[in-house]
Amino acid sequence: MTEVARKYVFDFDSTLTRVEALDVLAEMTLQGKPNREEIIGEIQRITNLGIDGDISFTESLEQRIKLLEAHKDDLDGLVEELRHKISKSIESNKEFFEKFSDDIYVISCGFKEFIDPIVKEYNIPSERVFANTFEFDEQGNIIGFDEKNVLATHNGKIECLKNLDLKGEVQVIGDGYSDYVMREAGIADKFFAYTENVHREKAAEHADHVTPNLDEFLFVNDLPRNISYPKNRIKILLLENVHPAAFHNLSEDGFSVELVKTSLSEEELIERIKGVHVLGIRSKTQVTQKVMDAADKLLVVGAFCIGTTQIDLNYCKSKGVVVFNAPYSNTRSVVELAIGEIIMLMRSVFPRSTEIHGGQWNKTASNSREVRGKNLGIVGYGNIGKQLSVLAEAIGMRVYYYDIDDKLALGNAVRCETLENLLNISDVVTLHIDDNKANKDFIGERELNQMKDGAMLINLSRGFVVDIDALSAALESGKLAGAAVDVYPEEPRANGEFHSKLQGLPNVILTPHVGGSTEEAQRNIADFVPNKIMDYINSGNTVDAVNFPNIRLPKQTNAHRFLHIHKNVPGIMAKINKVLAEYELNINGQYLSTDSELGYVITDLDKEYNKEVIKALRKIENTIKFRVLY
Numbered sequence: 272m273t274e275v276a277r278k279y280v281f282d283f284d285s286t287l288t289r290v291e292a293l294d295v296l297a298e299m300t301l302q303g304k305p306n307r308e309e310i311i312g313e314i315q316r317i318t319n320l321g322i323d324g325d326i327s328f329t330e331s332l333e334q335r336i337k338l339l340e341a342h343k344d345d346l347d348g349l350v351e352e353l354r355h356k357i358s359k360s361i362e363s364n365k366e367f368f369e370k371f372s373d374d375i376y377v378i379s380c381g382f383k384e385f386i387d388p389i390v391k392e393y394n395i396p397s398e399r400v401f402a403n404t405f406e407f408d409e410q411g412n413i414i415g416f417d418e419k420n421v422l423a424t425h426n427g428k429i430e431c432l433k434n435l436d437l438k439g440e441v442q443v444i445g446d447g448y449s450d451y452v453m454r455e456a457g458i459a460d461k462f463f464a465y466t467e468n469v470h471r472e473k474a475a476e477h478a479d480h481v482t483p484n485l486d487e488f489l490f491v492n493d494l495p496r497n498i499s500y501p502k503n504r505i506k507i508l509l510l511e512n513v514h515p516a517a518f519h520n521l522s523e524d525g526f527s528v529e530l531v532k533t534s535l536s537e538e539e540l541i542e543r544i545k546g547v548h549v550l551g552i553r554s555k556t557q558v559t560q561k562v563m564d565a566a567d568k569l570l571v572v573g574a575f576c577i578g579t580t581q582i583d584l585n586y587c588k589s590k591g592v593v594v595f596n597a598p599y600s601n602t603r604s605v606v607e608l609a610i611g612e613i614i615m616l617m618r619s620v621f622p623r624s625t626e627i628h629g630g631q632w633n634k635t636a637s638n639s640r641e642v643r644g645k646n647l648g649i650v651g652y653g654n655i656g657k658q659l660s661v662l663a664e665a666i667g668m669r670v671y672y673y674d675i676d677d678k679l680a681l682g683n684a685v686r687c688e689t690l691e692n693l694l695n696i697s698d699v700v701t702l703h704i705d706d707n708k709a710n711k712d713f714i715g716e717r718e719l720n721q722m723k724d725g726a727m728l729i730n731l732s733r734g735f736v737v738d739i740d741a742l743s744a745a746l747e748s749g750k751l752a753g754a755a756v757d758v759y760p761e762e763p764r765a766n767g768e769f770h771s772k773l774q775g776l777p778n779v780i781l782t783p784h785v786g787g788s789t790e791e792a793q794r795n796i797a798d799f800v801p802n803k804i805m806d807y808i809n810s811g812n813t814v815d816a817v818n819f820p821n822i823r824l825p826k827q828t829n830a831h832r833f834l835h836i837h838k839n840v841p842g843i844m845a846k847i848n849k850v851l852a853e854y855e856l857n858i859n860g861q862y863l864s865t866d867s868e869l870g871y872v873i874t875d876l877d878k879e880y881n882k883e884v885i886k887a888l889r890k891i892e893n894t895i896k897f898r899v900l901y
């Protein structure tokens with residue numbers, strides 16, 4: 272990294288710290304006062320007017336100090352509070368403040384009494400902190416400020432910086448009006464609008480560069496930093512209306528996130544995927560080879576659902592793209608819907624409901640039965656099937672199940688050796704097999720004929736699993752007495768018109784693929800999948816990845832981490848280590864996880880390295896992807 276003779280001038284409030292210190296002081300001093308909220312609101316309003324340049328700074332300061340009613344003794348508490356409120360990316364880049372200590376200045380319209388002790392911990396001595404000072408009365412009450420200080424005056428930062436007469440390129444990093452005017456006055460060479468804590472339109476408009484955190488600032492200046500690539504440069508595209516909490520979780524961590532309400536067609540996705548590092552989808556979006564070929568930056572696909580067959584998992588793997596899903600987050604929701612549908616179908620609730628909606632009173636017990644003592648046939652005894660088995664027994668059903676794999680029976684459930692056995696004896700058959708394409712038309716005419724006369728079928732798995740023509744024929748002929756269908760061979764990409772042969776048939780419950788669509792499930796998914804994504808992007812962890820060798824890595828501090836994804840061919844580890852040795856890199860730890868096709872090696876290094884090593888590692892034959900984490 273090139274070290275240029277630059278000077279870095281930082282603002283304090285809302286830049287080095289996440290807060291405005293005087294607001295925090297107000298929260299403390301006004302505690303217990305009846306009109307506290309009102310006064311705090313007023314102080315914040317005055318603060319913003321001053322920051323945006325709408326009133327003079329001196330005026331803003333005077334008014335706030337009056338409202339504060341603070342005492343000298345409050346300042347210790349304030350400093351303690353501020354220590355916990357350092358901006359996240361400032362805190363994680365202490366190394367920069369250590370290495371460039373001599374070139375870093377703080378110019379603030381805040382007060383040295385609380386700034387000095389905070390920035391001292393970042394190697395900035397009091398003599399390079401330029402700020403106001405309080406005036407106290409004999410009892411120690413804060414009654415004003417040193418009015419002779421230029422920083423107590425309007426545009427005082429310009430004057431202050433001018434007086435400093437700094438040599439070299441001067442860069443100002445701040446969030447407000449008083450910061451960008453230094454650049455406008457020609458005293459500073461560059462202004463970086465710092466938006467990690469607050470995004471002020473005026474500051475952003477006047478900036479040479481908007482920097483959402485210190486990582487970005489250090490990146491554009493090629494300065495030493497904690498992470499090699501700023502997170503705000505990592506673009507995340509979330510499709511299919513995933514829960515807003517996902518947006519919140521990922522943006523909070525510093526990523527640039529875009530939300531799209533619907534799924535996208537292949538052509539649309541090819542267009543949108545360029546420059547995207549993380550793609551989030553649900554069950555509709557097809558991540559095909561063509562999409563992957565257009566994805567020039569893609570690192571991760573997050574399926575915000577259980578199913579992953581909409582994604583070409585192997586092709587993703589061959590491109591070094593890791594895929595995560597949420598294997599359990601909506602399980603309970605599907606199970607509850609299945610229980611509800613079993614009861615609704617057995618009681619013929621939907622025909623009765625339709626009749627009465629149409630103005631017909633039809634009180635009858637015919638075709639209305641209890642579920643107690645009836646046979647439930649669960650096909651696919653996985654996460655959903657097993658949980659359904661337990662709940663169904665709890666309401667008195669006799670549970671039979673069929674699974675291609677050997678699955679332990681829960682409770683009193685009885686395993687059927689063949690699908691036919693299960694179909695022959697079940698009053699209700701419910702499908703919970705996985706979304707493997709081999710399960711296409713798993714239930715067709717033959718299987719429907721193997722079911723008991725008057726039985727019911729539920730499909731909450733995947734649309735292609737049931738031959739819809741055969742099902743509608745079985746319902747029309749009376750072979751089956753009812754069905755509940757949530758999933759269809761063809762589903763629309765967005766809400767709107769939809770047609771199916773099953774529409775209008777009696778005792779048929781149709782739902783638009785909402786088995787997993789509960790607030791609880793979507794909320795759980797919005798935590799689970801982003802956590803996996805962040806864990807991979809931030810640390811390289813692939814635990815629970817569906818297409819990648821799984822590895823949980825130790826956390827590293829003060830180290831550099833290289834991630835190397837390659838084809839699993841003989842000799843590649845030797846080549847990687849040969850390059851590392853050639854560049855005399857000291858390895859702290861090295862972790863390898865492989866499957867038959869792919870190798871994923873993670874190397875932790877304990878000191879600065881020659882950047883040329885990156886090129887050399889990328890050049891190794893059969894390398895798929897290489898990434899420096901920090």
Ligand SMILES: NC(=O)c1ccc[n+]([C@@H]2O[C@H](COP(=O)([O-])OP(=O)(O)OC[C@H]3O[C@@H](n4cnc5c(N)ncnc54)[C@H](O)[C@@H]3O)[C@@H](O)[C@H]2O)c1
Pocket residue numbers: 577578598601602605650651652653654655656673674675676678703704705706707710713731732733757758784785786787788
């Ligand atoms: N409707 C919805 O909104 C919704 C919500 C969540 C899950 N799902 C779907 O539900 C299905 C089940 O989910 P899960 O989490 O229980 O999956 P899972 O992988 O835990 O269980 C699937 C089970 O089906 C078995 N299986 C696969 N093919 C089979 C076959 N041909 N015959 C018999 N058994 C077979 C597997 O061995 C496995 O035990 C998936 O298709 C999933 O996509 C739908």
Ligand SMILES: O=C(O)[C@H](O)COP(=O)(O)O
Pocket residue numbers: 553554555575576577578579601784785786787788
């Ligand atoms: O695979 C799943 O989890 C379900 O099919 C739900 O998919 P969805 O999130 O698209 O509703």
